[in-house]
Amino acid sequence: MSNDETPHVTLHLCPAEVWxxxxxxxxxxxxxxxxxxxxxxxxxxGELVAVGNRYYKADAREFVVLSVDxxxxxxxxxxxxxxxIFPHIYGPIAPAAVVxxxxxxxxxxxxxxxxxxxxx
Numbered sequence: 001m002s003n004d005e006t007p008h009v010t011l012h013l014c015p016a017e018v019w020x021x022x023x024x025x026x027x028x029x030x031x032x033x034x035x036x037x038x039x040x041x042x043x044x045x046g047e048l049v050a051v052g053n054r055y056y057k058a059d060a061r062e063f064v065v066l067s068v069d070x071x072x073x074x075x076x077x078x079x080x081x082x083x084x085i086f087p088h089i090y091g092p093i094a095p096a097a098v099v100x101x102x103x104x105x106x107x108x109x110x111x112x113x114x115x116x117x118x119x120x
Contacts, residue, residue, distance in 0.1 A: 009069050009099060010041040010077075010087050011048045015061040019101070027092030028066075039089040041068065041077075045115050047085055052104060052112030065115050067100035068093055 014030055022028045030039055042048040048065060056063065068089075070077050075091025103116040 012066040016064045041087045049112045057110045063104040065102045073097035
């Protein structure tokens with residue numbers, strides 16, 4: 001956990017197939033973890049939609065948004081951006097720390113348009 005932040009819920013965007021393959025494991029790591037060394041997260045639905053459009057618009061896979069309770073996850077996390085919108089988690093996410101899962105809404109051209117209601 002960050003030394004200077006109260007634990008809170010942040011959002012993590014990932015392909016549904018990646019989450020579904022790991023959701024019953026002890027921990028979850030995204031596809032780019034070995035390359036990045038941390039897990040990208042975003043605070044706020046609008047910011048997350050913008051991230052999706054910036055980085056994943058061409059990826060036709062179905063995406064989900066994980067709501068992660070940083071206080072229930074054992075991995076260290078910190079903000080490294082001046083606006084304090086994008087926390088980075090340095091370690092895995094425990095599936096038990098995922099307090100909600102929502103589908104991502106997209107247009108036919110792949111544009112991320114919003115986030116749906118909570119699912120299982």
